[in-house]
Amino acid sequence: MNNEALSGLKILECSEFISGPFCGKLLADLGAEVIKIEPPISGDRARSWGPFQQDIPHPEKSGLFLYLNTNKSGATLNLKSEAGRKIFQELVKKADVVIENNSPQEIKTLGLDYPSLHKTNPSLVVTSITPFGQTGPYRNYKGCDLINNHMSGEAYTNPESGVDDIELQPPLNPPSHASDYYAGLIAAINTMSAIISRQVSGVGQHIDLSQQEAMAYILCHQFDNYFDIGVSFYRETSKKSFLTSEYACKDGFIMVSTFTDAFWASIVEMMGNPDWAKSDACRSAGSRRRNLAMIKPKVKAWMKEHTLEEINQLAKEHRAACVPIQSVQEAMNSELLAAREFFVEVDHPEAGRIKFPGAPYKLSETPWRIKRPAPMLGENNDEVYGKMLGYSKSELVKFKKAGVI
Amino acid sequence: MQKLPLDNIRVIDLTQVRMGPQLTQWLAVMGAEVIKIETNLRQEVSKMQMAKATGEQEAVDTKRVGYFASLNYGKKSITLNMKHPKAVEIVKELAKVSDIVAENFGKAVMEHWRLGYNDLNKIKPDIIYYAGSGWGRTGPYSERPAYSPIIDAFTGIAYANNFPGGEPMGLGVRGWNDSISAQHGVFAVLAALYHRSQTGKGQYIDLSMIEVAMSFAPEQALNYAINGKMKSPIGNQDEYMAPHGCYRCKGEDKWVAIAVSNEKEWKAFCEAMGNPNWINIPEFINMQKRHENQGKLDKLISSWTINYDHFEVMQKLQKAGVMAGASLNMEEVVNDPHLAERDFFVDIEYPDKTKLRRTGLPWKLSDTPRGNYQYAPSLGEHNNYVFGELLGMSSDNIQELKEEQVIY
Numbered sequence: 001m002n003n004e005a006l007s008g009l010k011i012l013e014c015s016e017f018i019s020g021p022f023c024g025k026l027l028a029d030l031g032a033e034v035i036k037i038e039p040p041i042s043g044d045r046a047r048s049w050g051p052f053q054q055d056i057p058h059p060e061k062s063g064l065f066l067y068l069n070t071n072k073s074g075a076t077l078n079l080k081s082e083a084g085r086k087i088f089q090e091l092v093k094k095a096d097v098v099i100e101n102n103s104p105q106e107i108k109t110l111g112l113d114y115p116s117l118h119k120t121n122p123s124l125v126v127t128s129i130t131p132f133g134q135t136g137p138y139r140n141y142k143g144c145d146l147i148n149n150h151m152s153g154e155a156y157t158n159p160e161s162g163v164d165d166i167e168l169q170p171p172l173n174p175p176s177h178a179s180d181y182y183a184g185l186i187a188a189i190n191t192m193s194a195i196i197s198r199q200v201s202g203v204g205q206h207i208d209l210s211q212q213e214a215m216a217y218i219l220c221h222q223f224d225n226y227f228d229i230g231v232s233f234y235r236e237t238s239k240k241s242f243l244t245s246e247y248a249c250k251d252g253f254i255m256v257s258t259f260t261d262a263f264w265a266s267i268v269e270m271m272g273n274p275d276w277a278k279s280d281a282c283r284s285a286g287s288r289r290r291n292l293a294m295i296k297p298k299v300k301a302w303m304k305e306h307t308l309e310e311i312n313q314l315a316k317e318h319r320a321a322c323v324p325i326q327s328v329q330e331a332m333n334s335e336l337l338a339a340r341e342f343f344v345e346v347d348h349p350e351a352g353r354i355k356f357p358g359a360p361y362k363l364s365e366t367p368w369r370i371k372r373p374a375p376m377l378g379e380n381n382d383e384v385y386g387k388m389l390g391y392s393k394s395e396l397v398k399f400k401k402a403g404v405i
Numbered sequence: 406m407q408k409l410p411l412d413n414i415r416v417i418d419l420t421q422v423r424m425g426p427q428l429t430q431w432l433a434v435m436g437a438e439v440i441k442i443e444t445n446l447r448q449e450v451s452k453m454q455m456a457k458a459t460g461e462q463e464a465v466d467t468k469r470v471g472y473f474a475s476l477n478y479g480k481k482s483i484t485l486n487m488k489h490p491k492a493v494e495i496v497k498e499l500a501k502v503s504d505i506v507a508e509n510f511g512k513a514v515m516e517h518w519r520l521g522y523n524d525l526n527k528i529k530p531d532i533i534y535y536a537g538s539g540w541g542r543t544g545p546y547s548e549r550p551a552y553s554p555i556i557d558a559f560t561g562i563a564y565a566n567n568f569p570g571g572e573p574m575g576l577g578v579r580g581w582n583d584s585i586s587a588q589h590g591v592f593a594v595l596a597a598l599y600h601r602s603q604t605g606k607g608q609y610i611d612l613s614m615i616e617v618a619m620s621f622a623p624e625q626a627l628n629y630a631i632n633g634k635m636k637s638p639i640g641n642q643d644e645y646m647a648p649h650g651c652y653r654c655k656g657e658d659k660w661v662a663i664a665v666s667n668e669k670e671w672k673a674f675c676e677a678m679g680n681p682n683w684i685n686i687p688e689f690i691n692m693q694k695r696h697e698n699q700g701k702l703d704k705l706i707s708s709w710t711i712n713y714d715h716f717e718v719m720q721k722l723q724k725a726g727v728m729a730g731a732s733l734n735m736e737e738v739v740n741d742p743h744l745a746e747r748d749f750f751v752d753i754e755y756p757d758k759t760k761l762r763r764t765g766l767p768w769k770l771s772d773t774p775r776g777n778y779q780y781a782p783s784l785g786e787h788n789n790y791v792f793g794e795l796l797g798m799s800s801d802n803i804q805e806l807k808e809e810q811v812i813y
Contacts, residue, residue: 005600030596049644051631063627114771138743141723146641146649147730150662153738155641155651159566159574170651170660171732173641174576175565176622185588185621186767192595193435194770197410199602206771213749213767218584220764221472222735223750227762228470232735234658244554246563246575253573255558260450321550325573327635328561328625336559339544342616355630357620361593362541364522365608366600 004031005366009195011097012037012088013072014079014112016044018177019129019211020101021068022184023191027097028071029359029368035091035384036069036375040076040405043377044069053351059377060350066374067356070346074375075384076405083404085111090389092120097191101129104139114206124204125194127187133210143211148179152215157222161246162239171235182218183211241289243267243296246325247303253325254303254311261285263321270311270320271302348373381405409436409777410770414598415503417496418442418480422450423580424614425509425537426476427587432505432594433479434766434776440499440791441480443784444487445813451476468781469755475763475781478753482782483791486813491806493518498796500525500532505594509537512548522609531607533597537590541613551614553582560618561625568640585621586614647695648674651732652707654715660732661715663706663722668692670727677725678709748775755780788812 009032013024021036021044028034038044046065048057078084088111092098100112107113107128114126128134131143132151141147149155155171163169190207198204216223222233231237238245243258258264261284268277276282276298281291288295303311308324315322332355337343344358351373359368385391385405399405414437418429426441433439443449451472467473485492497520500506506525508515515521515536522534536542539551554575557563563573593610601607619626628636641662643649649664665671668691675684683689683705688698695702710718715731722729733741744750751765761780768776792798792812806812 002604002606005596008603009599026592051628051634053631055632063631064624067623067627132743133747136743136746138723141730142726142728143730144664144666144728146643146651146662146664147728150651150660150732151730151741153733153735155662155732156734158576160576161574166658169568170641170653172566172568173651173662174581175562175638176624178622181622182585182588185585185592189431189588189591189595190768190770192592192599193410193768194773196595196599196602197408197770197773200408200410201772203772205773208769208771209767210747213744213747216738216744216749217764217767218581219735219738220475221580223739223764224470224472224475226735226739234734246573248572253563255554255563255575257552257554259552321552321555323555323558325558325563326561327564328629329635331559331561331619332626332629334559336540336544336546336615337619340541340613340616342619357623357626358616360589360612360617360620362611363593363597363608364610365606366597 003366005363006030006032009033009097010095011035011099012091012095013099014110015099015101015129017046017049017101018064018068018180019183019187020099021046022181023099023127023129023187024072025068025070026185026188027191029370030363030366034072035380036072036074037077037079037088038074038377040078040378040403043076047377058350060348063354066346066348066351066354069374070356070370071372072375073380073383074378075381076378078404079110079112081402081404083399083402087385087389087399087404089120091384092117092124094388095121095124096195097125097127099127099129099187099191103142104130104134118204118206122204123198123202125191125198125207126204127191127194127207127209129183129187129209129211131211133213134208138212145177145179146173148183148211148215149173151212152179153219153222154179154215157219157233157235157237159235160238162236166236179211179215183209183214186214241292243288243292243299247300249303249311250305250307252308254308254322255325256299256322258288258321264288266318266320267299267322270314270318270322271299274298274302344370346370346373350376378405409774411435411437414438414505416440416505416507417499417503419506419508419510419515420537421509423472423476423583424586424590425507426451427583428535428537428590428594429507430476430479431587431591431766431768434768434778436777437505439480440503440787441477441482441782442485442487442496443482444484445784446486446488449473468783469759469761473781474753474761477781478763479777479779480782481787481791482785483788484785484813486810487518489809489811491809491811493520495792495796495811496520497525497528499791500528502795503529503532504598505533505535507535507537507594511538511540511542511550526607529607531601531605533594533601533607533610535590535594535610535612537586537612537614539614541616542611553580553614556582556614556618559615562618565625565636565638567638569638569642571638571640582614582618586612586617589617589621642699645692645696647692647699648702648706650699650703650706652703652710654710654713654718656714658734659715661710661718662730662732663718664728666728671695673725674722674727677721677727681705681709751775751778753778753780785812
């Protein structure tokens with residue numbers, strides 16, 4: 001279809017939970033044909049994650065699974081069986097990309113190792129996502145989101161505003177499995193670049209994505225500081241150096257940014273140009289940093305004296321660089337996101353209608369869109385094995401009985 | 406030797422700060438010729454960043470240090486005073502021989518110069534035009550400035566980022582939203598390039614930080630959408646796994662992260678700790694019970710970890726097949742033997758043979774060179790190349806334009 005950016009690309013997604021599926025979602029939502037391969041009976045473990053309506057678990061109603069697997073068709077296949085791996089090789093012959101997030105030790109037994117996939121289809125792009133990558137002294141280390149974030153330095157700098165007791169409060173894992181999503185995003189970029197490469201060379205490649213590296217990359221400026229001036233950023237640095245922070249007001253919290261001198265000036269104006277702000281101590285970023293112990297409590301005190309509503313009004317009047325910290329509920333009901341038509345309602349045969357976050361970008365010619373909800377377990381087995389590979393209905397019954405699909 | 410994927414692509418880069426430059430940097434490293442339009446009239450914010458970091462206003466060679474040097478390696482630099490009508494004409498000439506235009510002014514700056522998408526696609530019909538912003542190029546906030554912490558405040562993520570019972574906190578490393586926005590932008594641009602290769606058509610990409618942030622790791626939004634619940638922060642804990650946390654080790658501010666996801670791993674973990682008596686109490690008999698009693702469990706685990714160096718705990722547990730990772734500080738990441746073997750950091754070489762160490766991109770294809778890691782350019786370093794070679798201007802013409810402060 002001309003109005004789908006990635007139409008024509010055939011992708012086999014043999015991954016579970018978040019990182020691989022998010023990569024697959026990014027591609028599927030722009031029109032790539034993504035077949036999600038799940039183990040029979042149990043399926044992707046995101047199916048048991050939730051959130052569930054009324055907290056009642058159901059493999060077809062897990063919010064995480066439903067969100068991450070939009071626009072994909074679903075087939076079950078047992079890659080632990082030889083018959084399953086054989087069928088997979090037939091699928092590989094017709095595919096452009098395989099996405100997988102199994103451990104380096106497991107992939108060979110599953111038939112997902114690059115050398116054997118490449119042999120079957122030399123123009124195949126294989127995207128492998130693991131906590132530490134396929135090479136190096138930690139390649140056999142086991143990981144998950146917690147480990148990725150702590151081993152990349154990401155947790156060590158979190159929360160930015162510091163803690164009350166650094167002896168008792170450890171470095172903090174960022175929320176919502178962020179490292180798994182980020183790995184999926186980086187994997188999608190790597191995958192597209194390999195597809196573009198292939199347009200010239202005709203040959204596939206292996207993408208070896210390490211989640212530790214992906215997360216460490218976000219800290220590039222912290223490493224700049226370390227390399228250039230020996231400063232080692234940690235979760236107290238910001239608290240001790242910057243005015244940009246959350247501030248408690250009378251009835252909530254405000255996020256203030258003093259990223260530039262102009263931002264600071266707007267905050268001062270909002271606070272009514274107090275005399276203390278006219279002193280030399282406040283003159284420049286450098287002087288404000290040196291005098292933080294004097295300045296920060298004054299800003300804190302002013303914030304505490306005002307309500308969220310008062311500050312929001314003043315901020316609008318003075319175009320001040322601050323904003324109330326709101327809950328996700330307020331975000332989801334915001335006028336802004338409604339005007340942008342950001343949310344989409346997706347109908348699922350079992351889960352019903354759910355309001356999901358929508359497009360991260362608006363493309364003029366090939367708009368992002370949801371064509372179909374996440375697949376039910378094995379929903380498209382007939383299509384995939386019957387139509388695509390030519391197996392008969394009775395063969396499929398045999399495979400099912402044998403636990404192959 | 407394999408070429409780089411974007412070898413034949415040219416990008417006009419008018420981006421600023423981080424969300425935009427980080428996007429165009431990926432394109433540069435992947436082989437695109439990225440022409441960064443700068444000016445003597447105004448310093449790029451990331452050049453001021455270095456001065457901020459030292460707290461002093463000092464003249465630093467920002468192409469060799471600081472954030473500018475890490476966001477702009479791989480790119481070329483020209484100077485153009487966009488206020489001058491001749492500069493606008495030059496950009497149009499450049500557009501004729503370019504594939505992508507990238508800007509993140511966030512408001513109608515390019516349109517004001519008659520260089521918006523609807524202007525440029527008349528000159529180059531298949532142009533791919535990326536317009537980044539904080540709040541979207543259309544909509545009720547379309548002219549408002551936005552920075553990463555302001556976006557965090559809007560999305561609700563601040564409420565999820567803390568220890569249990571804690572107040573809302575900004576995410577560690579404030580460039581979080583810039584990074585995810587830049588990378589979504591890279592993906593969108595590559596998808597648009599692919600589409601163009603199939604159809605000959607370019608397009609306009611409107612990417613807002615707020616929409617990227619709301620669609621990324623949306624577990625709070627999912628909880629609210631599906632059962633109207635607001636998720637409270639869980640710190641280093643997990644919804645299901647226990648033990649799952651970060652434990653104090655020997656030394657100052659040294660910690661180790663440990664996660665146990667099944668009974669097999671739990672047994673291995675207990676053995677690695679030397680099977681202390683406390684493991685056998687009914688409160689820890691299975692995952693669910695351990696989760697219920699994780700406060701108690703965490704204290705007991707800490708009483709073990711506190712006796713060891715954090716690397717020691719990591720190695721011991723990983724050897725036993727248990728997920729564990731030392732909580733690395735900046736120095737430890739920089740010196741990490743695993744990242745070293747994988748060439749994560751790059752040594753950027755300058756013409757005088759000096760080197761600058763920087764973070765490389767997590768972009769590695771098995772049969773492709775590492776990428777274009779050419780040193781960050783000085784202001785206008787490629788004026789002669791772009792105006793002379795690319796656009797065919799005579800050196801007299803270029804000199805005139807410099808005197809008129811067009812090339813400035």
